[in-house]
Amino acid sequence: MRIEGSGAIVTGGGSGLGAATAEALAGRGARVAIVDRDAASAEAVAARIGGRAFALDVADAAAAEALFPEILAALGELRLLVNCAGIAPAARIVGRDGPMPLSAFEQVVRVNLLGTFNMLRLAAAAMSRLEPREEGERGVIVNTASVAAYEGQIGQAAYAASKGGVASLTLPAARELAAHGIRVVAIAPGLFATPLLLGMPQKVQESLAASVPFPPRFGRPEEFASLVLEIVGNPMLNGCVLRLDGALRMAAR
Numbered sequence: 001m002r003i004e005g006s007g008a009i010v011t012g013g014g015s016g017l018g019a020a021t022a023e024a025l026a027g028r029g030a031r032v033a034i035v036d037r038d039a040a041s042a043e044a045v046a047a048r049i050g051g052r053a054f055a056l057d058v059a060d061a062a063a064a065e066a067l068f069p070e071i072l073a074a075l076g077e078l079r080l081l082v083n084c085a086g087i088a089p090a091a092r093i094v095g096r097d098g099p100m101p102l103s104a105f106e107q108v109v110r111v112n113l114l115g116t117f118n119m120l121r122l123a124a125a126a127m128s129r130l131e132p133r134e135e136g137e138r139g140v141i142v143n144t145a146s147v148a149a150y151e152g153q154i155g156q157a158a159y160a161a162s163k164g165g166v167a168s169l170t171l172p173a174a175r176e177l178a179a180h181g182i183r184v185v186a187i188a189p190g191l192f193a194t195p196l197l198l199g200m201p202q203k204v205q206e207s208l209a210a211s212v213p214f215p216p217r218f219g220r221p222e223e224f225a226s227l228v229l230e231i232v233g234n235p236m237l238n239g240c241v242l243r244l245d246g247a248l249r250m251a252a253r
């Protein structure tokens, strides 16, 4: 899919991997809508890259349905969706104060899995109404899973379950949306230097970075963005989950 002149939604675009992706897409000539529940950070990124900012909780079905026409009007043709919005609070199933509140588990699944699917369903419906481009392609959807989908650590039951869901919906979504010329690919990042990780104590950061076989460091958000650009441009990438992790395999803790 050609990026130049294409409309793109990047959720979680106000920070980290989403902000780097929004910047990379804008740098290649896409019209970018930054969708984030944090309106101020979405506005800041939009101002920097010449995009549009939209405040939204991606897991809110009614709010997303109400906002979508406005986003589509701002973008023209929506050809690309990159889902980066996510949260990663850690909690044990059996903690000091007893069992994990079900609401804590529910919140993580709600944002990471329902939020991803909510945006995917609305974007796919909009893309399916567009004229096809070369080879019958109408749009590309990139979701963000995590290596925790495969090697969730202690304290990551909710996060790993939510990301496992994102990984598992990739193939059935790609199979179904193939009839509309829409590709669906997921990226499973390892450890990336974003506010999510850089908020941890320095010692924890150092030991985490050293656990990556090669290169022994955190990934850079622009390396994630670079893979998104490749996925968009390479029509054979479809229905798969790509690990981007420097050969990292997470230990139990």
Ligand SMILES: NC(=O)c1ccc[n+]([C@@H]2O[C@H](COP(=O)([O-])OP(=O)(O)OC[C@H]3O[C@@H](n4cnc5c(N)ncnc54)[C@H](O)[C@@H]3O)[C@@H](O)[C@H]2O)c1
Binding pocket: 011, 012, 013, 014, 015, 016, 017, 018, 035, 036, 037, 038, 041, 056, 057, 058, 059, 084, 085, 086, 087, 088, 111, 115, 144, 145, 146, 147, 188, 189, 190, 191, 192, 193, 194, 195, 196, 197
């Ligand atoms: N950083 C890593 O090492 C890493 C590793 C694996 C997977 N991931 C995944 O990558 C994605 C991006 O993470 P990041 O590291 O850039 O985090 P980040 O915290 O820097 O950015 C996440 C963004 O999502 C937004 N957001 C959160 N909940 C939202 C909601 N309900 N609706 C709309 N926006 C919402 C936040 O406001 C924030 O701007 C997440 O899905 C995360 O799980 C990150």
